[in-house]
Amino acid sequence: MDEHRQDHQALIRQVQQEAWDDISELLDRMHVQDIADALGDFPSTAVIRALESSPRERWAAILAYLEPPAQHALLLEMDPDDTQLVLAGLLPDDLTALLESLDQPAMEQLLQLLPQLQVQRALKQLGYPEQSAGRLMNTRFVTIRAHWSAAEALDHVRRRGETEDTINTLYVTDDRRRLLGTVGLKRLVLNPQDTLVEQLIGGQLIAVQAGADREEAARLIQRYDITALPVVDSEGRLLGVVTVDDVLDVVEEENTEDFHKLGAVGAMTYSLREARPSLLYRKRVGWLVLLVFMNLFGGAGIAYFEDTITATIALVFFLPLIVDSGGNAGAQSATLMVRALATGDVQLRHWFALWSKELGVATALGVTMAVAVWSIGLWRGGMEVAWVVSLSMVLVVVVGSMIGMLLPFILTRVKLDPATASAPLITSIADISGILIYFTVATVMLTGGSTH
Amino acid sequence: MDEHRQDHQALIRQVQQEAWDDISELLDRMHVQDIADALGDFPSTAVIRALESSPRERWAAILAYLEPPAQHALLLEMDPDDTQLVLAGLLPDDLTALLESLDQPAMEQLLQLLPQLQVQRALKQLGYPEQSAGRLMNTRFVTIRAHWSAAEALDHVRRRGETEDTINTLYVTDDRRRLLGTVGLKRLVLNPQDTLVEQLIGGQLIAVQAGADREEAARLIQRYDITALPVVDSEGRLLGVVTVDDVLDVVEEENTEDFHKLGAVGAMTYSLREARPSLLYRKRVGWLVLLVFMNLFGGAGIAYFEDTITATIALVFFLPLIVDSGGNAGAQSATLMVRALATGDVQLRHWFALWSKELGVATALGVTMAVAVWSIGLWRGGMEVAWVVSLSMVLVVVVGSMIGMLLPFILTRVKLDPATASAPLITSIADISGILIYFTVATVMLTGGSTH
Numbered sequence: 001m002d003e004h005r006q007d008h009q010a011l012i013r014q015v016q017q018e019a020w021d022d023i024s025e026l027l028d029r030m031h032v033q034d035i036a037d038a039l040g041d042f043p044s045t046a047v048i049r050a051l052e053s054s055p056r057e058r059w060a061a062i063l064a065y066l067e068p069p070a071q072h073a074l075l076l077e078m079d080p081d082d083t084q085l086v087l088a089g090l091l092p093d094d095l096t097a098l099l100e101s102l103d104q105p106a107m108e109q110l111l112q113l114l115p116q117l118q119v120q121r122a123l124k125q126l127g128y129p130e131q132s133a134g135r136l137m138n139t140r141f142v143t144i145r146a147h148w149s150a151a152e153a154l155d156h157v158r159r160r161g162e163t164e165d166t167i168n169t170l171y172v173t174d175d176r177r178r179l180l181g182t183v184g185l186k187r188l189v190l191n192p193q194d195t196l197v198e199q200l201i202g203g204q205l206i207a208v209q210a211g212a213d214r215e216e217a218a219r220l221i222q223r224y225d226i227t228a229l230p231v232v233d234s235e236g237r238l239l240g241v242v243t244v245d246d247v248l249d250v251v252e253e254e255n256t257e258d259f260h261k262l263g264a265v266g267a268m269t270y271s272l273r274e275a276r277p278s279l280l281y282r283k284r285v286g287w288l289v290l291l292v293f294m295n296l297f298g299g300a301g302i303a304y305f306e307d308t309i310t311a312t313i314a315l316v317f318f319l320p321l322i323v324d325s326g327g328n329a330g331a332q333s334a335t336l337m338v339r340a341l342a343t344g345d346v347q348l349r350h351w352f353a354l355w356s357k358e359l360g361v362a363t364a365l366g367v368t369m370a371v372a373v374w375s376i377g378l379w380r381g382g383m384e385v386a387w388v389v390s391l392s393m394v395l396v397v398v399v400g401s402m403i404g405m406l407l408p409f410i411l412t413r414v415k416l417d418p419a420t421a422s423a424p425l426i427t428s429i430a431d432i433s434g435i436l437i438y439f440t441v442a443t444v445m446l447t448g449g450s451t452h
Numbered sequence: 453m454d455e456h457r458q459d460h461q462a463l464i465r466q467v468q469q470e471a472w473d474d475i476s477e478l479l480d481r482m483h484v485q486d487i488a489d490a491l492g493d494f495p496s497t498a499v500i501r502a503l504e505s506s507p508r509e510r511w512a513a514i515l516a517y518l519e520p521p522a523q524h525a526l527l528l529e530m531d532p533d534d535t536q537l538v539l540a541g542l543l544p545d546d547l548t549a550l551l552e553s554l555d556q557p558a559m560e561q562l563l564q565l566l567p568q569l570q571v572q573r574a575l576k577q578l579g580y581p582e583q584s585a586g587r588l589m590n591t592r593f594v595t596i597r598a599h600w601s602a603a604e605a606l607d608h609v610r611r612r613g614e615t616e617d618t619i620n621t622l623y624v625t626d627d628r629r630r631l632l633g634t635v636g637l638k639r640l641v642l643n644p645q646d647t648l649v650e651q652l653i654g655g656q657l658i659a660v661q662a663g664a665d666r667e668e669a670a671r672l673i674q675r676y677d678i679t680a681l682p683v684v685d686s687e688g689r690l691l692g693v694v695t696v697d698d699v700l701d702v703v704e705e706e707n708t709e710d711f712h713k714l715g716a717v718g719a720m721t722y723s724l725r726e727a728r729p730s731l732l733y734r735k736r737v738g739w740l741v742l743l744v745f746m747n748l749f750g751g752a753g754i755a756y757f758e759d760t761i762t763a764t765i766a767l768v769f770f771l772p773l774i775v776d777s778g779g780n781a782g783a784q785s786a787t788l789m790v791r792a793l794a795t796g797d798v799q800l801r802h803w804f805a806l807w808s809k810e811l812g813v814a815t816a817l818g819v820t821m822a823v824a825v826w827s828i829g830l831w832r833g834g835m836e837v838a839w840v841v842s843l844s845m846v847l848v849v850v851v852g853s854m855i856g857m858l859l860p861f862i863l864t865r866v867k868l869d870p871a872t873a874s875a876p877l878i879t880s881i882a883d884i885s886g887i888l889i890y891f892t893v894a895t896v897m898l899t900g901g902s903t904h
Contacts, residue, residue, distance in 0.1 A: 031656045033676055158642055167638050168620045185637055186619050190610055204483045222704075224485055225697040227679050244696045245677040248703065252674075255707045256791055262714060263787020263875060264780060272792040273802055280813045284784050288817060288849075289824055291780050296828065298772030303832075306765055313758060316768070320750035320775070320883055328716060328743050328876040332736050335715025339708055340724040350725055361732045365740060372741055376748065397740075423715060423875035424780040431772055 004034055011038040015050050024053035032058060036065030044073040056082060060089030067274070068101035075110060084113050092139040093246065096125045100135070125240075133217040134210035136250070137231040137240030141166060143173045144197055146180055151193035157185070169228045171238055172201055179230055179238040181205050207232050210239050215254060218247045258342055261419035262335065264291070291428050298432045305439035308446065314381035315442055318373070318389050323434035325369055325393060326400030327427035333358060333404030334426045341408055341418045351409045355402075362401035366394035388445050392438040399437065400430035456486055463490040467502050476505035484510060488517035496522070496529040508534065512541030519726070520553035527562060536565050544591040545698065548577045552587070577692075585669040586662035588702070589683040589692030593618060595625045598632055598650035602640050605649050609637070621680045623690055624653055631682055631690040633657050659684050662691050667706060670699045710794055713871035714787065716743075743880050750775075750884045757891035760898070766833035767894055770825070770841050775886035777821055777845060778852030779879035785810060785856030786878045793860055793870045803861045807854075814853035818846035840897050844890040851889065852882035 007030050014023050015038075027035060027050075039047045039062075047070075051059055063071055063086055075083050087095065087110065099107050099122055111119050121139060128134025142160050144153040157167055170188070172180045181201035191200060207230045208217045221229050221244055231240045260266070266283035302309070309315060337354075340346035346354065370390035377386030404426045408418035459482050466475050467490075479487060479502075491499045491514075499522075503511055515523055515538055527535050539547065539562065551559050551574055563571050573591060580586025594612050596605040609619055622640065624632045633653035643652060659682045660669045673681050673696055681699075683692045712718070718735035754761070761767060789806075792798035798806065822842035829838030856878045860870035 029656070031658070031676060154641065168636075184620075185641065189606065189637065189641060204481070206483070222697075222700050224483060227696065244679065244700070245674075248674050248696070248700065251700065251703055252795060256795065259711070259714065259787060259791040262711065263783050265784050265787055271797050272788050273798050273806070277809055277813050277816075280788075280809070281816050284781070284813070285817055285820055288777065288780055288784070288821060292773055292777055292821055292824055295773035295776050298776075299769040302771065303769045306768075309768065310762075310765065313762065316758075316761065317751040317755045319754065319771075320887065321744055321747035323772070324747050324750075324876075324880060324883060325740065325744055327879065328740055329736070331715050331876050332717050332740070335711060335717055336724050336732075339711045343704060343708065345723050346725050354725070357729055357732070361729045361736070364729070364733050365737055368737055369740060369744055372744055423879075424776075424783050427779065427783075427875075427879060428776060431776060435772065 004031075008034055008038050011035065011050075015039065015042055015046055018046075018049075020049060020053070023050060027051070027054045027058075032061040033065050036062050040066055040070055044070070044077040047074055048077055056085050057089060059086045064090060064094040067271070068098060069274075071098055072102060072106060080113065087114055088118065092121060092125065092240075093137060095122055096135060100126060100130075128210055131214050132210065133208045133212045133214055133229075133231050133242055134239065136214050136217065136246050137210070137242050138166065138246075139240040141171055141238070141241050143171045143177075143238065144183065146172050146174070146196070146198040146201070148197045149193065150188050150191055150195045150197065150200065153183070153197050154188050154193070157188070166228055166241060166243060169241075171230060171241075172197055173238055177237040179205070179207060179232055179236055182230065206230075207236075208242070209234065214242075214250050217242045218250045218254070221247045222251075258338070258419050261417065262338060262422050264288075264422040264424040287422070287424065291424055294428045295431070298428075298435050301432060301435040301439065305435075305443065308439055308443045312381065312385070312442065312446055314385055315388070315439070317380055318377065318385075318392075319435075319438070321373065322389065322392050322396055322438050323431050324427075326396035326430040326434040326437075328400075329362065329365060329397045330400035330404030330426040330430040331423040333362075333401045334408060334421045334423065335404075337405055337408040338418050338421060341412060348409065348412055351406075355405065358401055358405045359398070362398045363394070365401070366397035369397060370394045384446060388438075388442045391445075392441045395437050395441070396430075396434045399433050400426075403429055403433070456483075460486055460490045463487065463502075467491065467494055467498055470498075470501075472501060472505070475502060479503070479506045479510075484513040485517050488514050492518055492522055496525040499526055500529055508537050509541060512538045516542060516546040519723070520550060521726075523550055524554060524558060532565065539566055540570065544573060544577065544692075545589060547574055548587060552578060552582075580662055583666050584662065585660045585664045585666050585681075585683050585694055586691065588666050588669065588698050589662070589694045590618065590698075591692040593623055593690070593693050595623045595629075595690065596635065596649055598624050598626070598648070598653070600649045601645065602643055602647045602649065602652065603645040605635070606640050606645070609640070618680055618693060618695060621693075623682060623693075624649055625690055629689040631657065631659060631684055631688055634682065658682075659688075660694070661686065666694075666702050669694045670702045670706070673699045674703075710790070710871050713869065714790060714874050716740075716874040716876040739874070739876065743876055746880045747883070750880075750887050753884060753887040753891065757887075757895065760891055760895045764833065764837070764894065764898055766837055767840070767891070769832055770829065770837075770844075771887075771890070773825065774841065774844050774848055774890050775883045776879075778848035778882040778886040778889075780852075781814065781817060781849045782852035782856030782878040782882040783875040785814075785853045786860060786873045786875065787856075789857055789860040790870050790873060793864060800861065800864055803858075807857065810853055810857045811850070814850045815846070817853070818849035821849060822846045836898055840890075840894045843897075844886075844893045847889050847893070848882075848886045851885050852878075855881055855885070 007026060011026055011030065039050060063074060125134060125139065142157055144156055153170065157170065168185050170183050170185060172183060174180055183197060183200045183202065187200045187202065206220055206224050206226060208220055210231050210233055217229055227244045229242045230238055231242055233239055264287040266286065370393040373393055374386050374390045377389035407421040407426065411420055412418045459478060463478055463482065491502060515526060577586060577591065594609055596608055605622065609622065620637050622635050622637060624635060626632055635649060635652045635654065639652045639654065658672055658676050658678060660672055662683050662685055669681055679696045681694045682690055683694055685691055716739040718738065822845040825845055826838050826842045829841035859873040859878065863872055864870045
């Protein structure tokens with residue numbers, strides 16, 4: 001793909017040097033995505049100047065790949081005629097994505113430039129809940145009738161298909177627009193031309209409601225290996241189509257959300273590079289302050305065992321090591337569990353089998369780590385401290401792992417997102433238990449049980 | 453999708469009750485993925501008995517959706533004639549996936565049942581590196597010639613297409629099998645039938661080398677919104693096609709890998725539910741033991757400041773709170789950065805802009821948290837301790853955030869995976885710095901700087 005990178009560099013150079021003359025050949029050769037990438041960081045006047053020599057029909061495709069702020073600036077800077085042309089050329093789902101990223105006045109400004117029909121369509125689509133299949137769908141598709149022959153259907157596709165983008169799948173509807181099934185363009189072409197469409201309808205009908213979460217649409221497309229998923233209303237009437245390329249973006253966004261939760265950052269689908277500091281502050285401060293107050297319990301635990309600590313100050317040396325080990329083991333378990341629940345690998349009913357497995361694995365891990373620290377305990381504090389440290393290590397790792405493993409299940413059970421069991425949350429809970437376990441073991445083994 | 457769930461339950465019930473008579477209607481109605489799901493947990497004899505009444509052609513499609521162990525058991529239990537039929541019906545990429553999951557003897561056993569041509573193809577495909585585009589590709593596709601007319605090409609598709617699965621895109625090759633471009637079936641159908649194929653070739657040719665990492669193939673498909681990506685050898689000859697449904701699986705697997713790294717678990721694409729305890733132990737023990745030894749430095753830090761601690765034992769109360777806050781802030785920064793680097797949102801050259809932004813955000817977070825703990829410091833240890841705790845908090849949060857933000861960049865710079873900057877690793881590093889900062893501040897402010 002080196003030629004792509006070369007073209008990318010060449011385009012940036014030519015725009016920087018304002019060398020507009022020989023730019024059109026370069027633009028012709030490049031993919032619209034690559035053009036959008038190269039031009040994305042330039043001011044909109046330069047972008048318009050660069051695109052001047054390329055056909056207006058490509059502008060919409062290039063615009064669709066730009067980030068919303070750049071899209072908006074560009075549409076405002078353009079000649080109003082061009083803006084109308086570009087808006088008209090946008091796919092319905094790209095137009096919806098653009099409109100939903102704008103604030104009210106900017107949106108209204110753009111809506112004035114659209115023909116009435118497109119405005120109605122766009123507003124209707126914006127009426128579906130955020131992150132729903134209805135927001136994501138493309139509303140341009142070709143429908144055919146069950147009683148037509150393959151030849152009639154192909155004829156219809158020839159007439160209607162030129163302006164539509166997705167005709168690899170055709171949608172069979174009845175006279176009330178209810179979806180009866182789908183027929184691949186391939187089947188229309190390959191079968192005898194007098195075959196009836198109804199005989200060509202393939203397998204099970206997979207569809208999704210417009211109000212369903214877009215994650216549901218993504219799940220169906222992934223599960224059934226289909227490239228286009230029909231979207232219907234509550235009466236089964238066809239409203240639009242969600243395609244697999246939209247789903248790829250959804251999958252990445254949902255994964256990003258899960259990542260952020262795992263790191264105790266609030267859900268944020270916005271680009272990190274473009275996020276304002278105030279947004280980043282808000283997304284992070286909540287968990288941090290909450291965890292501070294949780295850690296007060298850890299502090300209280302330490303205060304409670306002050307006598308034990310003063311009596312054997314060597315114990316404090318092992319505090320970070322023991323306490324962190326519990327947190328780390330817990331973070332590992334929670335990560336494995338949260339991810340397995342998210343991908344559907346593990347379900348609620350599996351908890352007991354996994355719990356017993358986790359108990360075995362955690363015990364083995366705890367014993368390994370106890371062996372690793374025993375000699376250090378001997379060196380720093382003598383035989384008694386060595387045993388305190390080793391025994392605490394086993395208990396802390398097992399308890400930490402259990403917390404990390406069970407909390408995502410409990411959260412799922414009470415209908416919360418299991419990803420709320422973030423690494424920092426698990427670490428904090430495991431830390432508190434670690435402090436209590438460690439000093440309890442120490443108090444019992446070293447002083448015979450009397451603290452106060 | 454409730455009818456799907458009902459059918460799923462009905463099938464499980466019928467197999468449990470060995471009610472084979474009316475099972476065929478149910479199987480006809482269900483999607484192969486749903487059938488595989490419902491049958492996945494039954495022993496292979498029961499699965500074979502259940503499938504008996506369904507046409508043999510569907511067996512391959514159902515088998516493709518089962519997990520490798522179940523696939524293998526089923527193939528061995530079947531009548532050898534059926535096994536041959538099913539193997540012959542598998543798509544080349546599904547066959548490759550099955551073979552690469554088997555150990556040597558099992559693989560050879562199955563290869564004996566395959567016709568010579570299929571064996572050669574399968575072995576050739578297994579010759580590409582693991583996780584390469586070559587392993588992932590489907591080797592069945594339809595090629596056409598540039599000098600044909602659309603009518604001739606469609607004729608050819610009609611003759612060849614019936615046995616091939618992906619004919620939505622046709623591949624134009626020269627007489628040395630080199631890929632010249634692609635033509636959508638749609639364009640062949642929609643254009644005048646005397647148009648030459650070479651005039652229909654669309655836009656830029658996007659292709660990937662067979663030896664390239666499958667992540668590269670996934671990236672290209674995502675980037676250019678295509679549903680099928682041609683795979684070529686070093687001389688540009690067409691070898692196969694990677695389709696978007698394979699890529700969806702790759703994206704999920706790669707995300708799982710990144711998740712596990714973030715939680716300090718070794719890369720493990722295997723199902724958590726099916727993973728043996730010994731595997732889980734091995735994937736987790738490395739980081740845990742390594743981090744124990746890192747935390748010895750934290751212990752050493754505490755030991756160094758033993759005098760300060762003994763002098764003001766109240767300080768220990770705040771230890772978990774301050775130290776964990778640095779770790780948590782660091783885990784947040786690292787999560788944001790690792791994910792942004794993985795999705796391509798952020799690149800190496802952005803580090804400085806992000807660093808300055810992070811410095812501002814971290815300072816604001818640190819000050820907020822210092823305010824939150826000031827009064828607790830006052831209550832537990834008086835005015836002096838309150839200031840020690842607050843000042844330490846600001847410093848610890850800023851330093852933790854900087855570590856979390858910079859480490860992924862440094863790892864990327866030295867060509868390591870940024871995801872190695874896991875939450876537990878960042879937490880441990882931040883803990884050590886937290887201990888040093890806290891007790892240094894305390895020593896300077898409370899005792900005037902003399903520790904030993």
